[in-house]
Amino acid sequence: MVRDAAYVGLLLVLQVSALSAQSTANAVYDRVILGGHVIDPASQLDAVRNIGLTGGRIAVVTTHAIRGRDTVDAHGLVVAPGFIDLHAHGQTAETYRFYSLDGVTTALELGTSDVAAWYRERSGGEQINYGVSIGHIKVRMAVMHDSGTWMPVSDGAYRAASPAQIGEIAKRIETGLSEGAVSIGAGFPYTPAATRDELFAVFRVAAMTKTPIHVHIRPGVAGLKEALSLAGETGAALHVVHINSAGLADTPVMLEMITDARAHGRDVTTEAYPYDAGMTEIQSATIQDTYRDSSNERLAELEWPPTGERLNRASFERYSRIGGPVVVHTNTEEMVAVAINSPLTIVASDAYWQSGTGHPRTTGTFARVLGRYVREGLGSPSPEGRGGQGVRLSLMDAIRKMTLLPAQRLEARVPAMHQKGRLRVGADADITIFDPATVIDRSTYREPSLSPVGIQHVIVNGVSVVANGHAVEGVTPGKEVRAPR
Ligand SMILES: [Zn+2]
DSSP states (O other): OHHHHHHHHHHHHHHHHHHHHHHHHHOEESEEEEEEEEEETTTTEEEEEEEEEETTEEEEEESSOOEESSEEEOTTSEEEEOEEESOEEOOSHHHHHHHHHTTEEEEEEEEESOHHHHHHHTTTOBSSEEEEEEEHHHHHHHHTTOOOSSSOOSHHHHSOOOHHHHHHHHHHHHHHHHTTOSSEEEEGGGOTTOOHHHHHHHHHHHHHTTOOEEEEOOSHHHHHHHHHHHHHHHTOOEEEOOHHHHHGGGHHHHHHHHHHHHHTTOOEEEEEOSOSOEEEETTSHHHHHHHTTOOHHHHTTEEETTTTEEOOHHHHHHHHHHOOEEEEOOOOHHHHHHHHHSTTEEEOOOEEEETTEEOTHHHHHHHHIIIIIIISOTTOSSTTSOSOSSOOOOHHHHHHHHTHHHHHHHTTTOGGGGGSSOOSTTSBOOEEEEOTTTOBOOOOSSSTTOOOBSEEEEEETTEEEEETTEEOTTOOOBOBOOOOO
Protein backbone atom coordinates (compact mmCIF):
# COMPACT_ATOMS: atom_id res chain seq x y z
CA MET A 1 0.00 0.00 0.00
CA VAL A 2 2.71 2.40 1.07
CA ARG A 3 4.81 1.28 -1.88
CA ASP A 4 1.89 1.91 -4.30
CA ALA A 5 1.33 5.40 -2.99
CA ALA A 6 5.03 6.15 -3.39
CA TYR A 7 4.95 4.74 -6.92
CA VAL A 8 1.94 6.88 -7.90
CA GLY A 9 3.65 9.86 -6.32
CA LEU A 10 6.77 9.21 -8.37
CA LEU A 11 4.72 8.94 -11.57
CA LEU A 12 3.04 12.26 -10.76
CA VAL A 13 6.39 13.94 -10.17
CA LEU A 14 7.70 12.57 -13.49
CA GLN A 15 4.58 13.79 -15.32
CA VAL A 16 4.69 17.25 -13.75
CA SER A 17 8.38 17.71 -14.51
CA ALA A 18 7.84 16.51 -18.09
CA LEU A 19 4.99 19.01 -18.43
CA SER A 20 7.01 21.92 -17.04
CA ALA A 21 9.96 21.05 -19.27
CA GLN A 22 7.54 21.00 -22.20
CA SER A 23 5.95 24.35 -21.28
CA THR A 24 9.43 25.86 -20.85
CA ALA A 25 10.35 24.55 -24.30
CA ASN A 26 7.17 25.99 -25.88
CA ALA A 27 7.20 29.35 -24.12
CA VAL A 28 8.61 32.41 -25.86
CA TYR A 29 9.80 34.91 -23.27
CA ASP A 30 10.15 38.66 -23.77
CA ARG A 31 13.88 38.29 -23.30
CA VAL A 32 16.26 35.46 -22.48
CA ILE A 33 19.71 35.62 -20.90
CA LEU A 34 21.57 32.56 -22.08
CA GLY A 35 24.50 30.60 -20.73
CA GLY A 36 25.59 32.93 -17.95
CA HIS A 37 27.18 31.97 -14.66
CA VAL A 38 24.25 32.79 -12.40
CA ILE A 39 25.08 33.84 -8.83
CA ASP A 40 22.14 34.33 -6.47
CA PRO A 41 23.09 34.79 -2.82
CA ALA A 42 19.54 34.18 -1.53
CA SER A 43 19.36 30.64 -2.97
CA GLN A 44 23.16 30.15 -3.07
CA LEU A 45 22.76 29.22 -6.75
CA ASP A 46 26.21 29.33 -8.37
CA ALA A 47 25.94 27.59 -11.76
CA VAL A 48 25.32 28.09 -15.47
CA ARG A 49 21.63 28.76 -16.14
CA ASN A 50 19.31 30.35 -18.70
CA ILE A 51 16.94 33.05 -17.47
CA GLY A 52 13.67 34.05 -19.14
CA LEU A 53 12.01 37.44 -18.50
CA THR A 54 8.38 38.36 -19.06
CA GLY A 55 6.62 41.61 -18.20
CA GLY A 56 9.52 43.04 -16.21
CA ARG A 57 9.84 39.96 -14.00
CA ILE A 58 11.91 36.79 -13.94
CA ALA A 59 9.75 34.00 -15.40
CA VAL A 60 12.17 31.08 -15.36
CA VAL A 61 15.68 30.13 -14.21
CA THR A 62 16.57 26.83 -15.88
CA THR A 63 19.16 24.47 -17.32
CA HIS A 64 16.76 23.80 -20.25
CA ALA A 65 17.04 25.55 -23.59
CA ILE A 66 14.63 28.51 -23.77
CA ARG A 67 13.62 31.00 -26.44
CA GLY A 68 12.85 34.70 -26.34
CA ARG A 69 11.96 37.55 -28.65
CA ASP A 70 15.28 39.07 -27.61
CA THR A 71 18.46 37.32 -26.49
CA VAL A 72 21.33 38.45 -24.25
CA ASP A 73 24.35 36.18 -24.68
CA ALA A 74 25.92 35.80 -21.23
CA HIS A 75 28.41 33.02 -21.93
CA GLY A 76 31.57 33.62 -19.89
CA LEU A 77 29.86 36.36 -17.85
CA VAL A 78 28.46 36.47 -14.32
CA VAL A 79 24.71 37.10 -14.06
CA ALA A 80 23.83 38.70 -10.70
CA PRO A 81 20.83 40.47 -9.19
CA GLY A 82 21.01 44.20 -10.00
CA PHE A 83 23.07 46.10 -7.43
CA ILE A 84 21.17 48.11 -4.82
CA ASP A 85 22.88 51.25 -3.52
CA LEU A 86 21.38 52.29 -0.18
CA HIS A 87 23.30 55.54 -0.04
CA ALA A 88 23.68 57.68 -3.15
CA HIS A 89 23.76 61.48 -2.90
CA GLY A 90 23.04 62.56 -6.45
CA GLN A 91 19.72 61.66 -8.01
CA THR A 92 19.74 63.23 -11.45
CA ALA A 93 19.69 61.80 -14.96
CA GLU A 94 23.48 62.33 -15.00
CA THR A 95 24.13 60.34 -11.82
CA TYR A 96 21.58 57.60 -12.63
CA ARG A 97 23.58 57.07 -15.81
CA PHE A 98 26.82 56.82 -13.80
CA TYR A 99 25.26 54.34 -11.39
CA SER A 100 23.86 52.16 -14.19
CA LEU A 101 27.31 51.90 -15.80
CA ASP A 102 28.57 50.63 -12.41
CA GLY A 103 25.87 47.91 -12.35
CA VAL A 104 23.43 49.67 -10.03
CA THR A 105 19.72 49.14 -10.76
CA THR A 106 18.32 50.83 -7.61
CA ALA A 107 19.80 53.93 -5.94
CA LEU A 108 18.42 55.50 -2.79
CA GLU A 109 19.05 59.05 -1.59
CA LEU A 110 19.62 59.49 2.13
CA GLY A 111 17.51 62.53 2.70
CA THR A 112 15.09 65.16 1.52
CA SER A 113 12.76 67.45 3.45
CA ASP A 114 9.83 66.92 1.04
CA VAL A 115 9.27 63.27 0.15
CA ALA A 116 6.09 63.73 -1.91
CA ALA A 117 7.72 66.39 -4.11
CA TRP A 118 10.87 64.29 -4.49
CA TYR A 119 8.94 61.34 -5.93
CA ARG A 120 6.69 63.63 -8.01
CA GLU A 121 9.74 65.14 -9.74
CA ARG A 122 10.76 61.67 -10.96
CA SER A 123 7.34 60.25 -11.78
CA GLY A 124 8.02 60.42 -15.52
CA GLY A 125 10.45 57.51 -15.06
CA GLU A 126 14.20 57.37 -14.61
CA GLN A 127 16.94 55.18 -16.00
CA ILE A 128 17.13 53.10 -12.79
CA ASN A 129 14.90 52.57 -9.76
CA TYR A 130 15.01 55.34 -7.18
CA GLY A 131 13.85 56.13 -3.67
CA VAL A 132 14.45 58.55 -0.81
CA SER A 133 14.61 58.86 2.95
CA ILE A 134 13.17 61.66 5.01
CA GLY A 135 16.33 63.44 6.09
CA HIS A 136 16.85 64.93 9.55
CA ILE A 137 19.53 67.27 8.14
CA LYS A 138 17.24 68.71 5.46
CA VAL A 139 14.24 68.93 7.79
CA ARG A 140 16.37 70.72 10.38
CA MET A 141 17.63 73.17 7.74
CA ALA A 142 14.00 74.02 6.88
CA VAL A 143 12.78 74.33 10.46
CA MET A 144 15.83 76.37 11.56
CA HIS A 145 15.77 78.52 8.36
CA ASP A 146 19.36 77.66 7.45
CA SER A 147 20.90 79.76 4.68
CA GLY A 148 22.76 76.85 3.02
CA THR A 149 21.50 75.30 -0.19
CA TRP A 150 22.77 71.72 0.13
CA MET A 151 24.33 71.38 3.59
CA PRO A 152 23.60 73.39 6.74
CA VAL A 153 26.00 76.33 7.12
CA SER A 154 24.22 78.53 9.71
CA ASP A 155 21.42 77.82 12.25
CA GLY A 156 20.77 74.35 10.77
CA ALA A 157 24.23 73.37 11.96
CA TYR A 158 25.04 75.66 14.88
CA ARG A 159 21.87 76.62 16.75
CA ALA A 160 20.10 74.44 19.32
CA ALA A 161 16.42 73.85 18.56
CA SER A 162 13.75 74.93 21.06
CA PRO A 163 11.32 72.29 22.38
CA ALA A 164 8.74 73.62 19.90
CA GLN A 165 11.25 73.34 17.03
CA ILE A 166 12.15 69.78 18.10
CA GLY A 167 8.44 68.97 17.98
CA GLU A 168 8.22 70.47 14.50
CA ILE A 169 11.26 68.47 13.30
CA ALA A 170 9.74 65.21 14.59
CA LYS A 171 6.38 66.05 13.01
CA ARG A 172 7.92 66.74 9.59
CA ILE A 173 9.83 63.45 9.77
CA GLU A 174 6.54 61.64 10.48
CA THR A 175 4.99 63.43 7.51
CA GLY A 176 7.83 62.26 5.25
CA LEU A 177 7.29 58.68 6.42
CA SER A 178 3.56 58.92 5.77
CA GLU A 179 4.47 59.99 2.21
CA GLY A 180 6.44 56.79 1.67
CA ALA A 181 10.06 57.56 2.63
CA VAL A 182 12.08 54.32 2.67
CA SER A 183 13.99 55.21 5.85
CA ILE A 184 15.10 58.13 8.03
CA GLY A 185 18.48 59.69 7.23
CA ALA A 186 20.60 61.63 9.72
CA GLY A 187 24.11 63.09 9.90
CA PHE A 188 25.23 64.12 13.37
CA PRO A 189 28.54 65.79 12.27
CA TYR A 190 26.55 68.08 9.95
CA THR A 191 24.16 69.18 12.72
CA PRO A 192 26.48 69.63 15.73
CA ALA A 193 24.00 71.80 17.66
CA ALA A 194 21.33 69.08 17.68
CA THR A 195 20.96 68.12 21.34
CA ARG A 196 20.48 64.61 22.67
CA ASP A 197 16.82 65.48 23.28
CA GLU A 198 16.43 66.32 19.60
CA LEU A 199 18.20 63.18 18.38
CA PHE A 200 16.21 61.12 20.88
CA ALA A 201 12.97 62.55 19.43
CA VAL A 202 14.09 61.56 15.92
CA PHE A 203 15.03 58.03 17.02
CA ARG A 204 11.68 57.71 18.79
CA VAL A 205 9.86 58.39 15.53
CA ALA A 206 12.03 55.69 13.90
CA ALA A 207 11.15 53.20 16.64
CA MET A 208 7.43 53.98 16.70
CA THR A 209 7.11 53.65 12.92
CA LYS A 210 9.47 50.62 12.73
CA THR A 211 11.66 52.54 10.29
CA PRO A 212 15.43 52.00 10.11
CA ILE A 213 17.42 55.17 10.78
CA HIS A 214 20.56 55.51 8.61
CA VAL A 215 23.08 57.64 10.45
CA HIS A 216 26.30 59.45 9.55
CA ILE A 217 27.63 59.06 13.09
CA ARG A 218 30.17 61.29 14.83
CA PRO A 219 33.72 59.94 14.31
CA GLY A 220 35.15 56.90 16.02
CA VAL A 221 34.10 54.63 18.87
CA ALA A 222 32.41 57.49 20.76
CA GLY A 223 30.25 58.24 17.74
CA LEU A 224 29.13 54.64 17.42
CA LYS A 225 28.44 54.41 21.18
CA GLU A 226 26.20 57.47 20.93
CA ALA A 227 24.18 56.02 18.04
CA LEU A 228 23.93 52.58 19.66
CA SER A 229 22.71 54.12 22.90
CA LEU A 230 20.04 56.22 21.14
CA ALA A 231 18.89 53.12 19.23
CA GLY A 232 19.00 50.98 22.37
CA GLU A 233 16.98 53.38 24.51
CA THR A 234 14.32 53.95 21.87
CA GLY A 235 14.29 50.48 20.29
CA ALA A 236 15.00 51.87 16.80
CA ALA A 237 16.66 49.83 14.05
CA LEU A 238 20.03 51.43 13.27
CA HIS A 239 22.07 51.47 10.06
CA VAL A 240 25.53 53.03 10.44
CA VAL A 241 26.65 54.53 7.13
CA HIS A 242 30.19 54.13 5.77
CA ILE A 243 31.91 52.55 8.77
CA ASN A 244 35.21 52.98 6.84
CA SER A 245 35.25 56.78 7.00
CA ALA A 246 33.39 57.00 10.34
CA GLY A 247 35.84 54.53 11.88
CA LEU A 248 39.24 55.20 10.29
CA ALA A 249 41.75 53.43 12.61
CA ASP A 250 38.87 52.41 14.91
CA THR A 251 37.13 50.45 12.12
CA PRO A 252 38.03 46.94 13.43
CA VAL A 253 36.83 47.64 16.97
CA MET A 254 33.67 49.33 15.69
CA LEU A 255 32.86 46.30 13.53
CA GLU A 256 33.27 44.20 16.68
CA MET A 257 30.88 46.48 18.57
CA ILE A 258 28.26 46.02 15.85
CA THR A 259 28.81 42.25 15.81
CA ASP A 260 28.31 42.24 19.56
CA ALA A 261 25.12 44.33 19.37
CA ARG A 262 23.71 41.95 16.75
CA ALA A 263 24.63 38.95 18.90
CA HIS A 264 22.48 40.56 21.61
CA GLY A 265 19.52 40.66 19.24
CA ARG A 266 19.82 44.31 18.20
CA ASP A 267 18.84 45.32 14.66
CA VAL A 268 22.08 47.09 13.68
CA THR A 269 23.68 47.03 10.22
CA THR A 270 26.45 48.92 8.48
CA GLU A 271 27.98 49.67 5.08
CA ALA A 272 31.29 50.70 3.48
CA TYR A 273 32.68 52.22 0.30
CA PRO A 274 36.03 51.08 -1.16
CA TYR A 275 38.08 54.32 -1.14
CA ASP A 276 40.61 55.61 1.38
CA ALA A 277 39.66 59.28 0.94
CA GLY A 278 36.29 60.90 1.57
CA MET A 279 34.72 64.01 0.10
CA THR A 280 32.35 66.62 1.38
CA GLU A 281 31.44 70.29 1.06
CA ILE A 282 34.25 72.56 2.32
CA GLN A 283 31.71 74.94 3.89
CA SER A 284 29.99 72.18 5.91
CA ALA A 285 30.27 72.08 9.69
CA THR A 286 32.11 68.76 9.60
CA ILE A 287 35.01 70.36 7.65
CA GLN A 288 34.94 73.83 9.19
CA ASP A 289 34.79 72.55 12.79
CA THR A 290 37.71 70.17 12.19
CA TYR A 291 40.07 72.37 10.19
CA ARG A 292 39.22 75.98 11.10
CA ASP A 293 42.07 76.20 13.61
CA SER A 294 44.34 73.38 12.53
CA SER A 295 47.98 73.45 11.44
CA ASN A 296 49.23 73.44 7.85
CA GLU A 297 50.33 69.84 8.38
CA ARG A 298 46.78 68.81 9.24
CA LEU A 299 45.28 70.96 6.47
CA ALA A 300 47.35 68.99 3.97
CA GLU A 301 44.84 66.13 4.52
CA LEU A 302 42.56 68.18 2.29
CA GLU A 303 42.84 68.16 -1.51
CA TRP A 304 41.16 70.65 -3.84
CA PRO A 305 39.91 68.47 -6.72
CA PRO A 306 40.08 70.94 -9.64
CA THR A 307 43.84 71.42 -9.13
CA GLY A 308 44.88 68.41 -7.02
CA GLU A 309 46.67 70.74 -4.58
CA ARG A 310 46.89 69.97 -0.86
CA LEU A 311 45.57 72.85 1.23
CA ASN A 312 47.33 75.21 3.64
CA ARG A 313 45.98 78.05 5.79
CA ALA A 314 45.73 80.55 2.93
CA SER A 315 44.21 78.19 0.35
CA PHE A 316 41.80 76.69 2.93
CA GLU A 317 40.43 80.14 3.70
CA ARG A 318 40.25 81.10 0.04
CA TYR A 319 38.38 77.95 -1.02
CA SER A 320 36.14 78.07 2.08
CA ARG A 321 34.80 81.39 0.78
CA ILE A 322 34.22 79.95 -2.71
CA GLY A 323 32.69 76.64 -1.55
CA GLY A 324 32.73 73.28 -3.27
CA PRO A 325 33.69 69.66 -2.67
CA VAL A 326 36.99 68.87 -0.99
CA VAL A 327 38.81 65.50 -0.86
CA VAL A 328 39.62 64.35 2.69
CA HIS A 329 42.65 62.05 3.01
CA THR A 330 42.37 60.61 6.52
CA ASN A 331 42.04 56.85 6.07
CA THR A 332 44.36 53.99 5.04
CA GLU A 333 43.88 51.29 2.44
CA GLU A 334 44.29 48.70 5.20
CA MET A 335 41.30 50.00 7.17
CA VAL A 336 39.19 50.21 4.02
CA ALA A 337 40.05 46.57 3.27
CA VAL A 338 39.00 45.53 6.78
CA ALA A 339 35.64 47.25 6.21
CA ILE A 340 35.03 45.90 2.70
CA ASN A 341 36.08 42.34 3.50
CA SER A 342 33.99 42.13 6.70
CA PRO A 343 30.91 39.90 6.30
CA LEU A 344 28.91 42.59 8.14
CA THR A 345 29.15 45.39 5.61
CA ILE A 346 26.78 46.26 2.81
CA VAL A 347 28.50 47.88 -0.20
CA ALA A 348 27.10 51.41 -0.63
CA SER A 349 28.71 54.23 -2.57
CA ASP A 350 27.80 57.36 -0.57
CA ALA A 351 27.95 58.80 -4.11
CA TYR A 352 28.80 62.49 -4.09
CA TRP A 353 28.28 64.63 -7.17
CA GLN A 354 27.72 68.40 -7.31
CA SER A 355 27.79 70.73 -10.31
CA GLY A 356 29.57 68.37 -12.68
CA THR A 357 32.18 66.98 -10.32
CA GLY A 358 32.52 64.76 -7.28
CA HIS A 359 34.06 61.66 -5.75
CA PRO A 360 35.15 58.69 -7.92
CA ARG A 361 33.01 56.43 -5.71
CA THR A 362 30.05 57.92 -7.60
CA THR A 363 31.10 56.07 -10.74
CA GLY A 364 33.29 53.18 -9.55
CA THR A 365 32.25 51.70 -6.18
CA PHE A 366 30.78 48.38 -7.28
CA ALA A 367 33.24 47.60 -10.10
CA ARG A 368 36.08 48.48 -7.72
CA VAL A 369 34.96 45.94 -5.12
CA LEU A 370 34.55 43.24 -7.79
CA GLY A 371 37.89 44.01 -9.45
CA ARG A 372 40.23 45.02 -6.65
CA TYR A 373 38.83 43.02 -3.72
CA VAL A 374 37.35 39.88 -5.30
CA ARG A 375 39.67 39.33 -8.27
CA GLU A 376 42.90 40.95 -7.03
CA GLY A 377 42.35 39.97 -3.39
CA LEU A 378 43.10 43.38 -1.92
CA GLY A 379 43.44 43.11 1.84
CA SER A 380 43.36 39.31 1.83
CA PRO A 381 46.06 37.26 3.60
CA SER A 382 46.76 35.12 0.51
CA PRO A 383 50.17 35.42 -1.25
CA GLU A 384 48.72 37.36 -4.16
CA GLY A 385 46.91 39.69 -1.78
CA ARG A 386 48.51 42.97 -0.82
CA GLY A 387 48.57 42.82 2.97
CA GLY A 388 45.79 43.55 5.40
CA GLN A 389 44.11 41.14 7.74
CA GLY A 390 40.78 40.27 6.14
CA VAL A 391 39.65 37.04 4.55
CA ARG A 392 39.62 37.08 0.75
CA LEU A 393 36.22 38.24 -0.44
CA SER A 394 34.42 35.65 -2.59
CA LEU A 395 32.29 36.58 -5.58
CA MET A 396 29.20 35.17 -3.82
CA ASP A 397 29.85 37.24 -0.69
CA ALA A 398 30.60 40.42 -2.65
CA ILE A 399 27.37 40.08 -4.63
CA ARG A 400 25.48 39.37 -1.41
CA LYS A 401 26.75 42.72 -0.02
CA MET A 402 25.50 44.49 -3.18
CA THR A 403 22.09 42.83 -3.54
CA LEU A 404 20.51 40.65 -0.86
CA LEU A 405 21.82 42.51 2.21
CA PRO A 406 20.62 45.97 1.12
CA ALA A 407 17.24 44.52 0.05
CA GLN A 408 16.86 42.84 3.45
CA ARG A 409 17.79 46.05 5.29
CA LEU A 410 14.72 47.77 3.86
CA GLU A 411 12.14 45.02 3.34
CA ALA A 412 10.41 45.32 6.73
CA ARG A 413 9.44 48.88 5.81
CA VAL A 414 9.36 48.49 2.01
CA PRO A 415 7.82 45.08 1.18
CA ALA A 416 8.59 45.62 -2.53
CA MET A 417 12.25 45.01 -1.65
CA HIS A 418 11.36 41.30 -1.22
CA GLN A 419 11.27 41.21 -5.05
CA LYS A 420 14.70 42.82 -5.45
CA GLY A 421 18.21 41.55 -4.79
CA ARG A 422 17.29 38.02 -5.89
CA LEU A 423 17.31 35.98 -9.10
CA ARG A 424 14.23 33.83 -8.66
CA VAL A 425 10.93 33.32 -10.45
CA GLY A 426 8.64 36.27 -9.72
CA ALA A 427 11.43 38.69 -8.73
CA ASP A 428 11.79 42.04 -10.51
CA ALA A 429 13.97 41.66 -13.61
CA ASP A 430 16.76 43.93 -12.27
CA ILE A 431 19.88 42.12 -13.45
CA THR A 432 23.58 43.00 -13.74
CA ILE A 433 25.85 41.00 -16.06
CA PHE A 434 29.62 41.50 -15.84
CA ASP A 435 32.90 39.95 -16.88
CA PRO A 436 34.67 38.78 -13.69
CA ALA A 437 38.00 38.64 -15.54
CA THR A 438 38.03 42.31 -16.54
CA VAL A 439 35.63 44.24 -14.29
CA ILE A 440 37.42 47.25 -12.76
CA ASP A 441 36.83 50.90 -11.85
CA ARG A 442 38.68 53.64 -13.74
CA SER A 443 37.63 56.91 -12.08
CA THR A 444 40.04 58.93 -9.93
CA TYR A 445 39.93 62.03 -7.72
CA ARG A 446 41.10 64.09 -10.70
CA GLU A 447 38.84 62.34 -13.22
CA PRO A 448 35.81 61.16 -11.25
CA SER A 449 33.43 60.71 -14.19
CA LEU A 450 35.23 57.78 -15.89
CA SER A 451 32.95 54.75 -16.06
CA PRO A 452 34.20 51.25 -15.15
CA VAL A 453 34.95 48.49 -17.65
CA GLY A 454 33.55 44.97 -17.55
CA ILE A 455 29.94 45.81 -16.59
CA GLN A 456 28.45 44.46 -19.82
CA HIS A 457 24.65 44.47 -19.46
CA VAL A 458 22.39 46.11 -16.91
CA ILE A 459 18.68 45.38 -17.02
CA VAL A 460 16.07 47.36 -15.06
CA ASN A 461 12.52 45.97 -14.90
CA GLY A 462 13.31 43.86 -17.96
CA VAL A 463 14.72 46.72 -20.06
CA SER A 464 18.44 47.16 -20.88
CA VAL A 465 19.94 50.43 -19.63
CA VAL A 466 23.48 49.24 -20.37
CA ALA A 467 24.20 46.95 -23.34
CA ASN A 468 27.63 45.64 -24.34
CA GLY A 469 29.26 47.99 -21.83
CA HIS A 470 27.59 51.16 -23.11
CA ALA A 471 24.70 53.21 -21.72
CA VAL A 472 21.48 52.82 -23.69
CA GLU A 473 20.18 56.34 -24.29
CA GLY A 474 16.54 57.40 -24.00
CA VAL A 475 15.17 54.57 -21.86
CA THR A 476 13.57 55.17 -18.47
CA PRO A 477 12.38 51.82 -17.06
CA GLY A 478 13.29 52.79 -13.48
CA LYS A 479 10.39 52.91 -11.02
CA GLU A 480 9.96 54.38 -7.59
CA VAL A 481 10.90 52.33 -4.55
CA ARG A 482 8.60 53.58 -1.84
CA ALA A 483 7.10 52.47 1.46
CA PRO A 484 3.33 51.79 1.52
CA ARG A 485 1.32 54.92 2.30
ZN1 LIG B 1 26.20 60.28 2.96
